[in-house]
Amino acid sequence: xxxxxxxxxxxxxxxxxxxxxxxxxxxxxxxxxxxxxxxxxxxxxxxxxxxxxxxxxxxxxxxxxxxxxxxxxxxxxxxxxxxxxxxxxxxxxxxxxxxxxxxxxxxxxxxxxxxxxxxxxxxxxxxxxxxxxxxxxxxxxxxxxxxxxxxxxxxxxxxxxxxxxxxxxxxxxxxxxxxxxxxxxxxxxxxxxxxxxxxxxxxxxxxxxxxxxxxxxxxxxxxxxxxxxxxxxxxxxxxxxxxxxxxxxxxxxxxxxxxxxxxxxxxxxxxxxxxxxxxxxxxxxxxxxxxxxxxxxxxxxxxxxxxxxxxxxxxxxxxxxxxxxxxxxxxxxxxxxxxxxxxxxxxxxxxxxxxxxxxxxxxxxxxxxxxxxxxxxxxxxxxxxxxxxxxxxxxxxxxxxxxxxxxxxxxxxxxxxxxxxxxxxxxxxxxxxxxxx
Amino acid sequence: xxxxxxxxxxxxxxxxxxxxxxxxxxxxxxxxxxxxxxxxxxxxxxxxxxxxxxxxxxxxxxxxxxxxxxxxxxxxxxxxxxxxxxxxxxxxxxxxxxxxxxxxxxxxxxxxxxxxxxxxxxxxxxxxxxxxxxxxxxxxxxxxxxxxxxxxxxxxxxxxxxxxxxxxxxxxxxxxxxxxxxxxxxxxxxxxxxxxxxxxxxxxxxxxxxxxxxxxxxxxxxxxxxxxxxxxxxxxxxxxxxxxxxxxxxxxxxxxxxxxxxxxxxxxxxxxxxxxxxxx
Numbered sequence: 001x002x003x004x005x006x007x008x009x010x011x012x013x014x015x016x017x018x019x020x021x022x023x024x025x026x027x028x029x030x031x032x033x034x035x036x037x038x039x040x041x042x043x044x045x046x047x048x049x050x051x052x053x054x055x056x057x058x059x060x061x062x063x064x065x066x067x068x069x070x071x072x073x074x075x076x077x078x079x080x081x082x083x084x085x086x087x088x089x090x091x092x093x094x095x096x097x098x099x100x101x102x103x104x105x106x107x108x109x110x111x112x113x114x115x116x117x118x119x120x121x122x123x124x125x126x127x128x129x130x131x132x133x134x135x136x137x138x139x140x141x142x143x144x145x146x147x148x149x150x151x152x153x154x155x156x157x158x159x160x161x162x163x164x165x166x167x168x169x170x171x172x173x174x175x176x177x178x179x180x181x182x183x184x185x186x187x188x189x190x191x192x193x194x195x196x197x198x199x200x201x202x203x204x205x206x207x208x209x210x211x212x213x214x215x216x217x218x219x220x221x222x223x224x225x226x227x228x229x230x231x232x233x234x235x236x237x238x239x240x241x242x243x244x245x246x247x248x249x250x251x252x253x254x255x256x257x258x259x260x261x262x263x264x265x266x267x268x269x270x271x272x273x274x275x276x277x278x279x280x281x282x283x284x285x286x287x288x289x290x291x292x293x294x295x296x297x298x299x300x301x302x303x304x305x306x307x308x309x310x311x312x313x314x315x316x317x318x319x320x321x322x323x324x325x326x327x328x329x330x331x332x333x334x335x336x337x338x339x340x341x342x343x344x345x346x347x348x349x350x351x352x353x354x355x356x357x358x359x360x361x362x363x364x365x366x367x368x369x370x371x372x373x374x375x376x377x378x379x380x381x382x383x384x385x386x387x388x389x390x391x392x393x394x395x396x397x398x399x400x401x402x403x404x405x406x407x408x409x410x411x412x413x414x415x416x417x418x419x420x421x422x423x424x425x426x427x428x429x430x431x432x433x434x435x436x437x
Numbered sequence: 438x439x440x441x442x443x444x445x446x447x448x449x450x451x452x453x454x455x456x457x458x459x460x461x462x463x464x465x466x467x468x469x470x471x472x473x474x475x476x477x478x479x480x481x482x483x484x485x486x487x488x489x490x491x492x493x494x495x496x497x498x499x500x501x502x503x504x505x506x507x508x509x510x511x512x513x514x515x516x517x518x519x520x521x522x523x524x525x526x527x528x529x530x531x532x533x534x535x536x537x538x539x540x541x542x543x544x545x546x547x548x549x550x551x552x553x554x555x556x557x558x559x560x561x562x563x564x565x566x567x568x569x570x571x572x573x574x575x576x577x578x579x580x581x582x583x584x585x586x587x588x589x590x591x592x593x594x595x596x597x598x599x600x601x602x603x604x605x606x607x608x609x610x611x612x613x614x615x616x617x618x619x620x621x622x623x624x625x626x627x628x629x630x631x632x633x634x635x636x637x638x639x640x641x642x643x644x645x646x647x648x649x650x651x652x653x654x655x656x657x658x659x660x661x662x663x664x665x666x667x668x669x670x671x672x673x674x675x676x677x678x679x680x681x682x683x684x685x686x687x688x689x690x691x692x693x694x695x696x697x698x699x700x701x702x703x704x705x706x707x708x709x710x711x712x713x714x715x716x717x
Contacts, residue, residue, distance in 0.1 A: 046658065048658075052671060052672060052680065053500075053501035053502050053671055053672065053680075056501060056502025056503070056660070056671075057502050057503065059502075060502055060503055076658070076659065077660070078658040078659060078660065079502065079660065079671075080654065080667060080670065080671070081670045081671055084654050084667070084670060087651070087654060087655070088654055088655055091562060091563060091566050091655050092566075094563045094566070094567070095563065095566050095567040095570050097570055097575075099658075291476070292476055294476070
């Protein structure tokens with residue numbers, strides 16, 4: 001009896017403490033992102049990003065410029081590599097202490113947004129945050145159910161890369177303009193045949209159906225929006241099976257880069273070791289490809305689908321502010337500075353993707369023939385093809401994307417059939433994604 | 438008879454050498470890769486670099502994002518040394534209390550302490566983080582060290598308790614007769630006899646702290662405070678260009694102190710484990 005009474009006392013105490021804590025954090029939310037920025041008050045902001053040491057140096061440079069312009073704001077920075085970044089952010093999110101401003105990825109936007117961790121930045125529009133330089137489709141990619149939770153800093157879009165030096169060695173022409181997915185498959189078969197005599201053997205391409213984004217690209221070209229507005233799958237098992245079957249012949253005739261070798265050279269790809277003639281991926285991989293292969297890499301738009309060659313912009317990176325920040329106005333100001341300031345565009349170049357605003361794109365000092373110049377040129381060329389905003393990935397996208405990739409590896413090892421793949425993936429997706437409301 | 442024995446010995450040694458080559462290959466590969474140019478590392482299993490370069494070490498010594506390499510080393514050393522000091526001091530006192538002082542609730546508390554061994558670190562991360570955060574101690578070394586000074590490393594407390602239990606009580610009683618209280622019995626009799634256990638604890642704690650990644654990742658925000666393991670991961674970011682050469686170089690540099698520490702103390706480590714059974 002005595003023990004029970006004591007225990008209830010402890011519980012009551014804990015509850016009171018919890019109430020006091022929530023009261024504290026509630027009190028700080030008075031200032032809004034739409035209030036004018038106080039230029040007198042000493043403000044400290046935290047800024048977090050993922051990336052390597054090169055990016056760290058660039059950010060430090062940009063932050064210095066910001067602090068010069070806003071002397072009353074002190075920005076403390078933190079950075080780690082991609083995987084560790086999310087481990088750290090998840091822990092902070094659990095305690096409601098996310099950094100004031102942080103780099104955000106499209107695949108995590110909905111998850112953090114649904115948990116109420118991110119600030120709706122639309123309050124700050126036209127006050128502390130100018131988004132007039134962003135294209136509408138792009139800005140829309142940072143909204144979840146009407147709330148502007150992320151501001152795209154830069155864009156990328158899918159592209160087909162080919163290694164011109166390898167093509168010359170095996171005597172192949174690149175795919176012709178306006179090529180379709182079927183043309184691409186034929187091209188891969190032919191390139192693999194011609195590359196068989198090389199040492200090491202050159203393959204035409206890889207079995208691209210293992211990447212969920214390519215499936216989404218193809219759906220969009222068929223006029224199907226991959227996900228519904230409330231974050232559910234919007235395609236059928238038949239659609240998925242048809243996509244997977246589309247390269248069945250390539251798999252059966254060993255025309256694609258073998259999975260055994262892929263596993264050996266991970267995290268590189270066949271294309272990066274010049275054993276593969278072409279590869280599709282995001283256009284900002286260009287710099288990495290050129291650095292890895294040291295060869296002449298060229299870039300083409302994605303193949304056309306049933307309804308034509310539509311593509312979409314994906315914000316390669318967004319900036320978000322924490323819902324619990326004490327300084328929403330200053331946080332919005334920092335985001336504004338990072339996306340609009342021409343000098344910041346000059347500092348980063350295309351290292352985060354092509355800058356989202358024209359002011360920053362124009363400020364980049366592009367050397368003719370450089371990788372930056374080619375990628376920027378590519379995005380200008382395909383701008384007309386971009387008619388869709390990026391499909392907003394659903395909550396749990398990271399997991400279903402990884403499962404798609406894993407099942408595809410099983411498919412290549414012939415451990416599952418296409419039908420089993422589709423069945424297992426849809427079951428996994430149903431378990432992983434939050435049910436429709 | 439003699440010939441068979443020699444043959445057996447030969448086979449045994451051949452097998453041992455073969456096994457150690459397999460085991461050591463990754464380590465040797467790492468050291469040699471740190472001398473290869475960045476693009477010749479992944480997908481290349483050969484040991485000898487085609488071209489030798491010191492470029493990777495230059496990059497590694499150049500630091501990350503304006504933080505010099507020496508800063509990472511210094512932070513790692515500070516954390517490791519304080520962890521060792523804190524763990525040894527607090528665990529020894531706690532172990533003496535559990536082993537020699539009879540106080541109410543001793544058995545229950547001992548059981549609770551052992552119980553914490555069963556609690557995976559990942560279960561307590563978030564509550565701990567919230568606690569340290571509301572105390573305003575995030576982004577300092579306090580969350581990483583506080584527990585070490587409070588004997589929260591139950592494994593070492595347990596190790597020392599078992600060790601002290603093996604020391605004959607007659608020694609305590611003799612000290613008692615000479616007029617020692619608990620303080621002096623511990624300081625003058627038990628502590629000197631605990632040397633093997635203390636050395637074992639120090640070595641393990643040093644290595645654990647040196648290699649700890651998750652704790653610093655969560656609690657430290659300011660790159661100036663980062664220890665080596667976090668800096669190490671910085672070179673390989675899958676979303677930007679990865680510099681495997683610099684990572685290998687940094688890994689080699691990070692391993693040097695642990696390797697040295699191990700070489701110097703391995704005598705004691707093996708001795709320590711061996712004398713665990715001898716009971717002082």
